[in-house]
Amino acid sequence: MSWKTQNKRRPGSYINVVGKGNNNNGTDIGRTLLPVSTSLNWGAKGIIKLNSDSNFKALLGHDIDEPELQTLHEVLKGANTVLLLNNNDGTAAKVTNATLPWTMTAKYPGTLGNNLHVTVEKNDSKVTVSTLFGTKVVDQQVIGVDKPNTLFDNDYVEFKLTSEMTPQPPSSGSDGNDSNGSDGGKTTRASKAPVVMASKLDQLSSDVTVDLTGGTTSPVKISDLLNDALETEDYDVATTAGFPVDSPLHKQLVEEIKHLREDNDIKVRGVIPYTGDKVNYEGISTVANGVVLGDGTELDATVAAGFFAGISSSADAAKSLTYVEYPDAISAYPKFSNDRTIEALENGEIVFTTKRNETVVIEQDINSLTKVTAEKPVFFSKNRVVRTMDTVVTYAKRTFEDMFIGKITNNAAGRDLFKANIVSYLQGLSDADVISDFKEEDITVEAGNDRDSILVNLAVKPLDSMEKLYMTMVVQ
Template sequence: MALGGGTFTTMNKILPGTYINFVSAPRASAALSDRGIAAMPAEFDWGPEGAVFAVESGEFEKRSLELFGYPYTHEKLKGLRDLFRNIRKGYFYRLNTGGEPAKNDFATALHPGTRGNSLRIVIEAAEASTEETPVYDVSTWMDDTRIDLQTVKTAAQLHDNAFVRFQAEATLAATAGANLTGGTDGAAGDAAYQTFLDQIEPYTFHALGCLSDKPAVKALFTAFTKRMRDESGVKFQTVLHRYGQADYEGVISVENGLTGAADDTSAVWWTTGAQAGCAVNKSLTNRVYDGEFEIDTRYTQAQLEEGIQSGGFLLHRVGDETRVLTDINTFVSATEERSSDFGSNQTIRVLDQIGNDIAALFNTKYNGQVPNDAAGRVSLWNDIVRHHQQLQTLRAIQTFEPENVTVEAGDTKKSVVVTDRVTPVNAMEQLYMVCVVA
């Protein structure tokens, strides 16, 4: 008979043998989460309807034609390029619905929209074709780009591609180019914004952008942001255009229009991406706008001061460059409980990082798994302290000491109460200098 062996929970084995447990060395499990995820609804003339879809930055560069209907350098993708300058991932939703897909006798566009009208099917005799056994090269084109080529004998052998669904019952015949026609974009009503918010709620992101200029839609996004941040504990910031009345740390109001189009909301693209991608220990203050739009920066000093006082996020002219004036949100109604520090986006990023990371830590490691006794609470305390020490190493917070965190038993056997004191660091913005001349 073999000797005993395996792992052990308590030292109560009966058989002689070797019992070994392999465990990881202690390490900080409350890792800092990466930023760089944004969410935006918009009107598109190509793409899926009625569903949120994710696009990584690398995918956008390589597959923009498939995902959005245009090559990466196309004018139509200017806003998306501005957004992706600073993010690693985006969640998108097509607001306009009810459109028709373009079609012809051989294929139907995969998505509704006018962009499908730029598709065409070219059918040519293949090299292996004979009069008795015709073989065809069937290619799919978007404008001047061939996006698919299949060699088949019948339409039933064709496989759908990323742009069209083929008609299996079609009769193939040589054609120099059969255009798809009849594609329409559909409409984008206000209700589409609510549908988007309902669908985006389960996702994790750092900035939410809205291009609408309608006060009702901006009020809807503000209410959603407040509910998610204050009631559900989901921390992100929303970027709107000229909505300073939000007066809330979770809402950023971009004030700039475009040159020649003062009410254009396109600056929201870049600002949403910049906010989502800004590191927890960084500020957007004085950041150079490196996007492609002609931002209207015609402000006087008095207008810039007034904009700051009303919680506006402003881009202004500095020499030949366009830069962020100061990285603030719409919160201006400071109280003893909530000081003016909450108007700083750098401060909010630090607090949001703590809120999101500690929630993720508790829900993945402690919730329902670790006993609520002294040892369990010490373990939670250790993880929170290690997390904050990482923030201090990054210079996102300062003067942190382990005793700033306490973890105690709550009023019930299942609850714990954490008291936490942190001091976020902000970047330098103002220099006051007294120079004494002897």
């Protein structure tokens, strides 16, 4: 958390990041938090962890190229992992059939569960149980007629054993009475014939297909889930891509990102489409326009913001996204003129620009900070610089909390140990060209006002990437 005076009560790390100047490498990255912007009618409520190899049909009820997952598709062009926040809830479809030994229930609630069917085909001593989602077979298992308990749940349907046996009618000719002449011809009632039980699967005389029904969707408000996910999940960038520009969710994301960064020292970042409001914050990037894909699909800024969020989450402190290509895009949408591009950049907006070879690039890797101050100089508006600052803060915070709190004595030797750890890390960043001109004297670790606190002062100089060429050529 940030601090103004040394008066904190809770154990923890409290770190201020300020600029010094005039007004003129982590490994666990690539995680993007994305709330769903359309009702999926399937899937678990809450966070669903996805990557490019995920079984989207099973987890979300739709293939990745379907319209419902368009924003997710764009995010995955850049992100390693997407934490999809799903607001699906309701009733799961189910079915029970007297000739079968199971109750079958859709794995998730939602109306898409009504598209599930289960077919049971008998072949001698075996049965083949097939699960269909719509017309597509999504699971198939072969079990013995006498082993219905060996049928396992699949990604779509859960099977609960009910009664694997069924009563059979008495044999032909038996009426439950018997005459016995040994008592002089007197007729007596004999005991009832025992009930004969037989395997339900063994008694099947034909194939059986059942349809799951009763599935309903009652989505919860995504805004109710968002703040909790933002505060509890481990991610690098969160985005409200896919939601209309007038959605209140964008403002909610901005406020929560500010809260996390300023009050909790959790250095996550946010990406939203440009809504017309100036955000003016280094932790938020706004996207001004979209792209046209090679197949003619037009993606506006609300969807294209997903790509920038995904690739931002995967970029480390040594990488700038300036002039990085947008995969599969052939044109910006809409195309901005030179003057409009400059205006957008000065407003702190991400712009997609068409190059002459029909590729589309990110014009400049910036954030929404436009009001420059002594504590937030102009280079705070560059995302590579922000990623560097965030990386250093996050490393110092995690190191202190994992290795020093409650473990190391607050004396000169203990403080020197912490300093040596940070110095070694920063020298690594300097060797990797993330920061420059670092010297051991740039960090001091002293005793704080309280016996259990330390005071650290650190100066770093983040590097940026080349972006402008000024050249004079003299022709003789």
